[in-house]
Amino acid sequence: xxxxxxxxxxxxxxxxxELARGAMITxxxxxxxxxxxxxxxxxxxxxxxxxxxxxxxAGTIYTTVFRGVPELLTLYIVYFGLQLGLxxxxxxxxxxxxxxxxxxxxxxxxxxxxxxAFSCEVWIGALNSIHKGQREGAYALGLNKAxxxxxxxxxxxxxxxxxxxxxxxxxxxxxxxxxxxxxLPDLMFWTxxxxxxxxxxxxxxxxxxxxxxxxxxxxxxxxxxLEGRTxxxxxxxxxxxx
Amino acid sequence: MNWCQYPGYVIGNDALTxxxxxxxxxxxxxxxxxxxxxxxGSGLGLAIALVRLYGGVVSSSVAAAYTTFFRxxxxxxxxxxxxxxxxxxxxxxxxxxxWVYFREAFFCAAFTFTLNTAAYQAEVYRGAIQSVHRGxxxxxxALGMRARHIFWKVVAPQAxxxxxxxxxxxxxxxxxxxxxxxxxxxxxxMGSTRFAFARSFDLMVYVFAALLYLLxxxxxxxxxxxxxxxxxxxxxxx
Numbered sequence: 079x080x081x082x083x084x085x086x087x088x089x090x091x092x093x094x095x096e097l098a099r100g101a102m103i104t105x106x107x108x109x110x111x112x113x114x115x116x117x118x119x120x121x122x123x124x125x126x127x128x129x130x131x132x133x134x135x136a137g138t139i140y141t142t143v144f145r146g147v148p149e150l151l152t153l154y155i156v157y158f159g160l161q162l163g164l165x166x167x168x169x170x171x172x173x174x175x176x177x178x179x180x181x182x183x184x185x186x187x188x189x190x191x192x193x194x195a196f197s198c199e200v201w202i203g204a205l206n207s208i209h210k211g212q213r214e215g216a217y218a219l220g221l222n223k224a225x226x227x228x229x230x231x232x233x234x235x236x237x238x239x240x241x242x243x244x245x246x247x248x249x250x251x252x253x254x255x256x257x258x259x260x261x262l263p264d265l266m267f268w269t270x271x272x273x274x275x276x277x278x279x280x281x282x283x284x285x286x287x288x289x290x291x292x293x294x295x296x297x298x299x300x301x302x303x304l305e306g307r308t309x310x311x312x313x314x315x316x317x318x319x320x
Numbered sequence: 321m322n323w324c325q326y327p328g329y330v331i332g333n334d335a336l337t338x339x340x341x342x343x344x345x346x347x348x349x350x351x352x353x354x355x356x357x358x359x360x361g362s363g364l365g366l367a368i369a370l371v372r373l374y375g376g377v378v379s380s381s382v383a384a385a386y387t388t389f390f391r392x393x394x395x396x397x398x399x400x401x402x403x404x405x406x407x408x409x410x411x412x413x414x415x416x417x418x419w420v421y422f423r424e425a426f427f428c429a430a431f432t433f434t435l436n437t438a439a440y441q442a443e444v445y446r447g448a449i450q451s452v453h454r455g456x457x458x459x460x461x462a463l464g465m466r467a468r469h470i471f472w473k474v475v476a477p478q479a480x481x482x483x484x485x486x487x488x489x490x491x492x493x494x495x496x497x498x499x500x501x502x503x504x505x506x507x508x509x510m511g512s513t514r515f516a517f518a519r520s521f522d523l524m525v526y527v528f529a530a531l532l533y534l535l536x537x538x539x540x541x542x543x544x545x546x547x548x549x550x551x552x553x554x555x556x557x558x
Contacts, residue, residue, distance in 0.1 A: 142534070142538075143530075143534065145537075146492075146496075146533060146534040146537035146538065147496070147530045147533050147534060148495075148496040148497070148498075148499035148510065148533055149496065149499075150499040150500060150502070150510060151499060151510060151513075151526060151529060151530055151533065152530075154514075154517075154526055155523070155526045155527065155530065158517070158523060158526070159523055159526075162523060252393065252394040252395070253394070254394075255394035255396045255397060256394075256396060256500070258396075259503060266394070266396060266397060266400075269397075269400075270400065273400070273404055277408070278408070279400065279401065279404030279405045279407070279408050280401070280405045280408055280409075283397055283400045283401035283404065283405065284401065286393075286397050287389070287393040287397050287398070287401065290392065290393045290394055290397060291388075291389065291392045291393055294391075294392035294393075295388075295392065
């Protein structure tokens with residue numbers, strides 16, 4: 079027992095501080111990706127609902143591609159593709175030395191693209207749920223398109239979209255484990271390293287699973303609190319007070 | 321020239337010509353892996369859903385803990401836990417004669433994916449069964465049917481209609497998630513493509529793999545539309 083506790087201890091001998099550092103990177107990456115992916119998802123949703131056929135087609139292609147290609151493959155393509163592109167641009171500009179794509183940025187972009195494709199569907203559902211009378215009413219009051227969206231549609235949107243976006247967040251949290259393959263030292267990366275050094279896979283991968291579980295359970299709790307808050311103006315049960 | 325070299329030959333890409341056969345072979349492995357896991361997982365998932373719905377306090381909370389664990393942790397962590405963990409308990413596995421299976425990476429991946437998809441499918445089945453109105457049970461019981469008959473003849477067909485769409489989504493997610501199998505030495509579509517990239521440093525092989533994944537996903541989606549049309553044909557008005 080002491081042996082296992084020592085392995086998980088802080089400091090040089092144990093892996094506790096490494097795992098904690100990795101967990102911090104996991105959380106940081108997920109939090110950094112979230113606003114980017116969700117905002118991009120809203121833009122794609124608006125494109126898919128726009129009057130322009132070109133925008134609609136572009137939106138459909140975007141979601142089809144990023145929902146159909148494995149996240150791991152997207153990550154590789156973004157990481158190596160951006161790496162090659164950056165290096166070409168660097169050489170093209172005649173700059174000295176080499177440039178490296180930071181793994182964190184590559185992970186953020188790849189996961190953000192995927193998150194956008196999935197959150198787009200949530201946004202579309204939410205946008206469809208808002209009665210068009212709301213927009214017409216806003217126009218009748220003299221609000222322009224942007225103001226009507228910001229003051230009338232957006233506040234209602236979040237309430238409807240929140241459960242779906244919450245699911246997206248839970249998926250994202252788990253998907254961050256993939257960035258360990260492009261050498262970003264997240265939780266999965268450090269547990270893998272600890273496994274190689276100590277030959278204690280059950281202990282370390284079990285610990286990683288537990289940490290991810292804690293994140294998931296905490297998120298679920300936080301999300302239900304948040305949902306309660308966004309629904310506070312609505313009577314629970316028979317479909318609200320609309 | 322083999323048929324699997326044609327795509328690379330036609331677009332004049334050496335890497336794809338040289339590694340085309342490996343990549344298509346990997347596609348076969350991916351489909352095999354997904355088919356095995358999803359089929360076995362659906363049986364296990366249905367069993368778990370039934371335990372959660374109709375089991376006692378203890379068994380239904382065990383089932384709930386099972387689904388929470390497999391849905392709350394990354395598939396990659398689960399796969400590593402099984403794949404590397406099997407090596408750690410090798411003597412134990414040898415004693416019970418399971419080592420011959422667990423020493424194969426393919427078996428470890430199929431095993432993990434089965435347990436994982438079972439947890440997700442269990443939630444789908446549970447939701448679908450719960451969506452059937454209890455009046456259906458009561459009416460069937462009033463007709464004198466037994467519980468087993470009610471479940472299979474009355475509840476299951478209606479629940480199947482509800483479960484179909486999320487099950488299709490789960491199948492698509494499995495196809496995509498199965499790419500992590502490449503990280504435990506399996507040469508599935510992702511693994512053989514990684515191999516090809518490591519040898520050729522040509523990004524086109526990744527793009528080609530992405531197209532193949534898209535193709536599978538699109539085929540699944542089309543097939544699912546046909547099945548849904550068929551299962552809900554009584555709801556369409558002429």
